[in-house]
Amino acid sequence: MQEISPGWTVHSYHEGDWLCLTLSTPVTNIAQTPVNLAELIDSLIRRSFFNRVIVNLESMLYLPAKLMRQLILLKDKLEQRAGQLALCAMNDKAYQSVTALGLERAFPNYEGFRAVTAGFRPVQPR
Numbered sequence: 001m002q003e004i005s006p007g008w009t010v011h012s013y014h015e016g017d018w019l020c021l022t023l024s025t026p027v028t029n030i031a032q033t034p035v036n037l038a039e040l041i042d043s044l045i046r047r048s049f050f051n052r053v054i055v056n057l058e059s060m061l062y063l064p065a066k067l068m069r070q071l072i073l074l075k076d077k078l079e080q081r082a083g084q085l086a087l088c089a090m091n092d093k094a095y096q097s098v099t100a101l102g103l104e105r106a107f108p109n110y111e112g113f114r115a116v117t118a119g120f121r122p123v124q125p126r
Contacts, residue, residue, distance in 0.1 A: 005040055008040075014048070014050065020113045021044075022056040023055055023057060024059045027061055030063075030067065034070075042074060053086070054088055055074075055088070057090045068101060068103075087109065088111065
């Protein structure tokens with residue numbers, strides 16, 4: 001587990017071609033999402049040399065606008081490098097933030113890491 005900002009931690013491991021991250025913070029910190037969270041996570045991703053990333057949000061009781069903005073920025077950063085971002089394990093209240101913004105196609109709510117990796121088929125397999 002690595003602290004990426006005061007009170008915000010990421011636990012990481014890889015599964016195949018995917019970097020799996022679990023983002024955690026106490027519920028009292030969620031509303032104070034760091035304005036550079038996307039950059040902090042992206043820095044971790046670049047050091048790991050992965051382009052496909054799954055972020056587990058099971059510990060987030062809700063997703064405020066600041067956090068949604070950071071997830072959108074992170075997705076954009078990955079896509080600029082031909083990468084992918086998937087979100088998983090969001091509770092119903094958290095996923096309401098995604099659907100309220102009309103982002104359900106960009107951010108389907110996968111059940112967990114394996115649901116993402118099992119359904120992934122490379123566009124151009126080696």
